[in-house]
Amino acid sequence: MKSTGKKAVKKAEEETAEPVSRPVEAEVNGCVVIEQVTPEIDGGKFAAKAIAGEPVAVEADIFSYGHDLLGACVRFRCSGDSLWEEAPMAFSDNDRWQGAFTPAKNGRYAYTLQAWMDPVRTWLRNIEKKASVYPSVQSDVFEGIELFKKVRGMASAEDREDVNDFIKQLKKTQGASPEVLKLIADPRVKKWAGRYSVREHCTDYGKTLELIVDRKRADFGAWYELFPRSQGRVAGQSATFKDCIARLPEIKQMGFDVIYLAPIHPIGRTNRKGPNNTLMPLEDSPGSPWAIGGPEGGHKAIHPDLGTEEDFREFVRAASEQGIEIALDVAYQCSPDHPYVTEHPDWFFRLPDGHIRYAENPPKKYEDIYPLNFNCRDREAMWEEMKNIILYWVERGVKIFRVDNPHTKPLPFWKWMIESVQKKHPDVLFLAEAFTRPKIMKYLAKSGFTQSYTYFTWRNSKTELRQYLEELTQTEMKDYFRGNFFVNTPDILHEFLQTGGESAFKIRLVLAATLSSTYGIYSGFELCENRPKAPGSEEYLDSEKYQYKVWDWDRPGHIKDFVARVNRVRAENPALRLYGNLEFYESANDHILCYGKRTPDNGNILVVIVNLDPFNPHEDIVCLPLDKFGIEASQTFQAKDLLTGNEYSWRGSRNYVRLDPSVATAHIFEIRK
8 A cells, every 4th residue: 555654745745846956066166267269160160280399379268256366277188198288378368368288299189278276376475465464474374384285295206395394484484474475485486386286176178179280291381283294305295204203303403392293193085175175186185184084094093104103103202302292183083984984883973864964163164074973872982982092192102182172072071081091191181272162161171171272363462462361370260271372273374474474473472482381383383484375364375284295494584593592591491481470561552562470489580572563663661560579679680681682781660672573573581680
């Protein structure tokens, strides 16, 4: 029989009563607030980027109730490590805290923040105030003794005896203020308080953030793009990798450290393009290297005209001996003759009539290319194969990949693929060739692309350049988006280069090479090649995308010596090897752009002044922030032009410059105190 006594009634009341609100540990440990953390990309959804061996600056708003002093640190560890390392944070201003940690190796890191109430430092501050007013602070001394016992428990063997002696001396003061003040003035006391922090109400940020730590080539390099088949000397005939080896010393002499190759794979014959992108190929038309695949193989094969796989390996080795890395183009698309078409017909888009759809980007048509359907039914196998293409070439010595049109493939694919490859090979780098809408470009960078093409090619005025570069280097973008400033590409010959002559080429070279730490040129730029296919077109006339070319690399009008000089300046100045340290300086003339780069210790200070007008001389007064340089306003300093070797004595922040493009288009000044 069911009980209906007092015990049963009490139990029923307990089951239906509202829960009693009691303090819980989580609430106590939330006494300190941590918010507005940087870098934190999209709330931690994506990883920030850094370079091994270079400090990562971390900031956050950190505060609590009352007046207790706080402490904070950044906690970090490399993927696979079990123990967290810590780097201290310091109060900056208005509850903003700053700190930094230095990831030692290439790989993926986790980092988070921790903050706490610091009773020892709070005690030191309070007792100093009280002892300056009251003759005795005995009760505070009792508190300090207990706190420093905790410090003693954490101290190293080297410090433990000294801390213990301090406790004894503190007891002897019996709270007499003059004695206490004298004792806590010992600089070791503050050192102990900072080194052995007693943490009360310790609060974790609550998120573990991710950091991709790349090798230095990820944000410093000079790229040279070439078509391997156009490096020979015989008209109408493909060059070979051996011809490419012969060109290495000249490319190295110009100062390039990455050679980026157009696709090296077999080229389809179906709908092959002829000269200047016509649909009427000549009998010997080689076709577009981006129409990948033929009877000889696909993305894991080499065009037989270029040589064998061993020839390619030898080219990679020879480049490495010159201090040059090889970057390969990755174009996930197929010619109609690619083996995938017969082996995996379901990997492609089908029209209602059953035919495979070719690629197009109206008004452009690519009748020689089939796009891959990354969302096909066999998606898993297809994605694995696309990843394996990368791994295949990594095994053959390639660690850099320029990816063609990544914005035309599903965005989740890139995050998966890049993470998968870098898990095995963290030193592999990916460059996104995505001339698309800004938000898609940013999303690709967040998804893992190491570097990104930019809108630099179309930013030519002073206002355009400054606004765009400030967005890239002085907003959240600097934490995940590394812009590779290509001055031209096989698809882009800007009007500025078409009409501005040699001066235009020098202007754009200096801008690209000094505004960004990573930039590139497409071969022919050093020859000032500027013939468009038609008025208003950005396509090159007789483009080597569709035909063999034999270049005269020493033809009159080349600027190879100037290119070498600019790259030498980059290599010799650490400030130009950093990406996010760009500063713009004021000048009144709309044709004069003035900016600078400095190392954090001001050991290397560069000021770049460029005349953006390729036709006319311009003069101006440029205003330099001498206080940032550590130079007094009344102090004379030297400005040495690293392009010419000329030296100037300047004084004060305002100085006169004049640039005549017939003589010089730019100054790259090293500022010396």
